[in-house]
Amino acid sequence: MAPLITNIYTADPSAHVFEGKVYIYPSHDRETDIQFNDNGDQYDMADYHVFSTDSLDPAAPVTDHGVVLKTEDIPWVSKQLWAPDAAYKDGKYYLYFPARDKEGIFRMGVAVGDRPEGPFTADPEPIKGSYSIDPATFVDDDGNAYMYFGGLWGGQLQCYQQGNGIFDGSWQGPKEPSGEGVPAMHARVAKMTDDMRQFDGEVRELVIVAPETGEPILADDHDRRFFEAAWMHKYNGKYYFSYSTGDTHYLCYAIGETPYGPFTYGGRILEPVLGWTTHHSIVEFQGRWWLFHHDCELSKGVDHLRSVKVKEIFYDAEGKIVTEKP
Secondary structure (H helix, E strand, O other): OOOOOOOOEEEEEEEEEEOOEEEEEEEEEOOOOOOOOOOOOOOOOOEEEEEEEOOEOOEOOOEEEEEEEEHHHOOOEEEOOOOOEEEEEOOEEEEEEEEEEOOOOEEEEEEEEOOOOOOOEEOOOOOOOOOOOOOEEEEOOOOOEEEEEOOOHHHOHHHHOOOOOOOOHHHOOOOOOOOOOOEOOOEEEEEEOOOOOOEOOOOEEEOEEOOOOOOEOEOOOOOOOOOEEEEEEEEOOEEEEEEEOHHHOOEEEEEEOOOOOOEEEEEEEEOOOOOOOOOOEEEEEOOEEEEEEEEOOOOOOOOOOOEEEEEEEEEOOOOOEEOOOO
């Protein structure tokens, strides 16, 4: 499978259908002298591009709309513009992004534009009460919007075990809860205000339960526990939360009845790819469902130089995601 974008390195693709086209909002990987480590310091991204295409099958040229937001445009940011997402509501387009603030703590920001390809103007402060990484914003059929987020290790989610807004710096780095019977840390979800720029109420935990027990997935279950790369989509009235397992390199999904869950683990969407990270989005376009993801094939295995790819996915009669047409 050939990379979708080859003029620059791109990763963490958030794909949306706006105005009859697929728009892709990825991270922009770049060369760096920073040594690889489990804190993710080598992922030193500094700006965002937006891409669009008219067709996925047959493949059509992908347009690079250029830089739409950069570190210097965001007053509160110190570094690391990691995986973004976008949303549309009431005539405006919103670009959501994580970055480290001046104290080195990850927060979530929002930038607003009039067109899906930008340009976007960032709010001067991060979203109040936001933390960690990987925002994914889902606008439901009733117009309510929700942000799903979180990431372990370098994403700092494990630093908030005492509650929202209580940052424990001793947990920074490649750490997470472990031990017999200890539940895994959960992704986070917050409803958005009507103007899409703040959280409307408390940040909640998004619980994924094991189908065989009905209990939350355990911390030592690295093949199924949430690590990062939250995404939400809806199919036949059910909510599908998908995510990466991080150090085991799977993309998995779970199904729920409401935007808040709980969600029951459903299986894997993608096996490990070339490169350490795996991150994705799922979108319906022209009556078919597509999985956007990335790997390091173009850079010949350099973990922080990744490229976006896309493949079709399917659903079986029970609503399970499958990789081959039933």
